[in-house]
Amino acid sequence: MKTLNDFNFKDKKALIRVDFNVPLNEKFEVTDATRIVSAKPTIIKVLEDGGSCILMSHLGRPKGVEEKYSLKHIVNKIEDILGVEVKFVEDCVGPKAEEAAANLQPGEILLLENLRFHPEETAGDKAFAEQLSKLGDIYVNDAFGTAHRAHASTTIIAQFFPDHKCFGKLLAQEIESINKVMQTGEKPVLAVLGGAKVSSKITIIENILDKVDHLIIGGGMTYTFVKAQGGSVGDSICEDDKMELALEILKQAKAKNVQIHLPVDVIAANDFANDADTKIVDVNAIPDGWQGLDCGPKSNAIFHDVVMQCKTILWNGPLGVFEMENFAGGTIALGNSIAEATKNGAFSLVGGGDSVAAVKQFGFENKVSYVSTGGGAMLESLEGKTLPGIAAILD
Ligand SMILES: Nc1ncnc2c1ncn2[C@@H]1O[C@H](COP(=O)(O)OP(=O)(O)OP(=O)(O)O)[C@@H](O)[C@H]1O
Numbered sequence: 001m002k003t004l005n006d007f008n009f010k011d012k013k014a015l016i017r018v019d020f021n022v023p024l025n026e027k028f029e030v031t032d033a034t035r036i037v038s039a040k041p042t043i044i045k046v047l048e049d050g051g052s053c054i055l056m057s058h059l060g061r062p063k064g065v066e067e068k069y070s071l072k073h074i075v076n077k078i079e080d081i082l083g084v085e086v087k088f089v090e091d092c093v094g095p096k097a098e099e100a101a102a103n104l105q106p107g108e109i110l111l112l113e114n115l116r117f118h119p120e121e122t123a124g125d126k127a128f129a130e131q132l133s134k135l136g137d138i139y140v141n142d143a144f145g146t147a148h149r150a151h152a153s154t155t156i157i158a159q160f161f162p163d164h165k166c167f168g169k170l171l172a173q174e175i176e177s178i179n180k181v182m183q184t185g186e187k188p189v190l191a192v193l194g195g196a197k198v199s200s201k202i203t204i205i206e207n208i209l210d211k212v213d214h215l216i217i218g219g220g221m222t223y224t225f226v227k228a229q230g231g232s233v234g235d236s237i238c239e240d241d242k243m244e245l246a247l248e249i250l251k252q253a254k255a256k257n258v259q260i261h262l263p264v265d266v267i268a269a270n271d272f273a274n275d276a277d278t279k280i281v282d283v284n285a286i287p288d289g290w291q292g293l294d295c296g297p298k299s300n301a302i303f304h305d306v307v308m309q310c311k312t313i314l315w316n317g318p319l320g321v322f323e324m325e326n327f328a329g330g331t332i333a334l335g336n337s338i339a340e341a342t343k344n345g346a347f348s349l350v351g352g353g354d355s356v357a358a359v360k361q362f363g364f365e366n367k368v369s370y371v372s373t374g375g376g377a378m379l380e381s382l383e384g385k386t387l388p389g390i391a392a393i394l395d
C-alpha cells in the first residue's frame with residue numbers, strides 16, 4: 001500500500017482527489033470545513049517537499065453546470081485553512097485547465113472546477129479520466145468520503161499512474177480506523193441511518209444486516225419504509241421505487257434477527273421552512289400537505305433505550321433537518337444518547353458530510369470515539385468490501 005511518504009514531490013505536480021463536498025448555506029458559505037481541514041496534512045506535505053498541488057473534487061450532485069455547485073464558492077475558505085493562495089480554474093479538463101496546470105510552480109495550489117459538471121465523471125469515463133491524468137505527475141487519492149464511487153477521478157484515473165499513485169494521509173488514516181472497528185467491534189452493534197440520500201443508501205442496508213444487531217432508521221430514510229408498510233407519509237421525502245426493497249429489508253432483518261427501529265412519531269411541518277406550522281403526529285398518519293422533518297419525543301425516548309444497550313455504534317445521517325432549529329431536536333437527542341453511551345464505554349463512530357457538521361454544531365465532537373469524513377463510504381466499508389477508490393490504488 002503506497003502512501004504519501006513513499007514519494008518525494010520536489011518539482012512534481014501532485015494531482016490530488018479530495019472530497020471538498022462540504023455543506024454550504026444559502027449565501028454559499030461553508031458551514032462545516034472538516035473535510036478541508038482533514039486534507040491539509042496531505043497538501044502541506046506536498047508543498048513542503050517542494051511540489052505543487054492540483055486539487056480536484058466534486059460538490060453536490062449537479063445536473064450539468066450549475067453555478068450554485070461551483071467550487072469557486074469555497075476558494076477563500078481553503079485559503080484561510082491552508083494559509084496559501086489558491087488559484088482557481090473554471091473547468092477541470094480542456095485547454096484552460098491544461099494551461100493553468102502547466103503554469104503551476106512549486107509551492108502553488110490550483111483548484112479545478114467541480115468534476116461533476118462533466119457527466120463523464122460519475123459515468124467513470126476512461127477518456128475523461130485520461131484527460132484529467134495529463135494534469136499531474138503523481139496521483140494522490142485523499143477522498144475517503146467518495147472512495148465508494150467508481151468515478152473517473154476516484155478510481156478509473158489510477159490506471160494512468162501505474163507507478164505513481166498513492167493514498168493521501170487522510171485516506172490512509174480512515175482505512176486504518178475503519179479496519180479497527182471491523183476487527184474489534186463489540187456486540188451488540190447498532191447502526192443509525194438517517195439523512196436524505198435515500199436511494200443510494202437504502203441499498204447499503206441490505207448489505208450490513210449481517211454486521212449489526214440493531215438498526216435505527218430515521219431522518220428522510222424513514223418514509224419509504226413507512227409508506228411501504230401502508231402508512232400515510234403526506235409530502236415527506238419518499239422513494240416509491242424503493243418501497244419493495246424496503247419491505248425486503250424488513251423481511252431479511254427479521255430472518256437475521258436484526259431489530260429495526262423506525263420512528264413512531266414525527267414533527268410534521270406544512271412547509272420545508274423553519275417557521276412553518278408544526279404538529280407532532282404518528283409516523284404513519286402524516287396528512288397530505290405536511291411532511292415529517294424530525295423525530296418526535298416518543299421516538300427519541302425509544303432510540304435512547306436502544307443506544308444505551310449497544311457497545312458499538314455507527315451513525316450516518318441526521319435524524320431530522322437539523323439545519324433548521326425547529327427540526328434539530330431528534331439529531332440532538334440522538335447525539336446526547338450516543339455521548340452518554342460512549343461515556344459508559346461504548347465505541348461510537350460518526351461519519352458523513354452533514355452528520356459531522358451536526359455533531360460539531362451541537363458540541364458532540366469530543367464526546368464520540370471517532371469522527372469520519374465519509375458517510376456512504378463509511379457504511380460501505382462496513383460491508384467488508386474494499387471500496388473501488390481504495391482498490392484502484394492497491395492494484
Ligand atoms: N426528514 C427529513 N426530510 C428531509 N431531509 C432530511 C430529513 N432528515 C434529514 N434530512 C437531511 O439530510 C441531510 C443529510 O443527509 P446525507 O445522507 O447527505 O448525510 P451525510 O451525513 O451528509 O452523509 P454523506 O456524507 O454520505 O452525504 C441533511 O441536510 C438533513 O437536512
Ligand SMILES: O=C(O)[C@H](O)COP(=O)(O)O
Pocket residue numbers: 019021060061145146149197200352353374375376377
Ligand atoms: O458526501 C458524500 O457522501 C460524498 O461526498 C459522496 O457524495 P455522493 O453521495 O453524491 O457521491
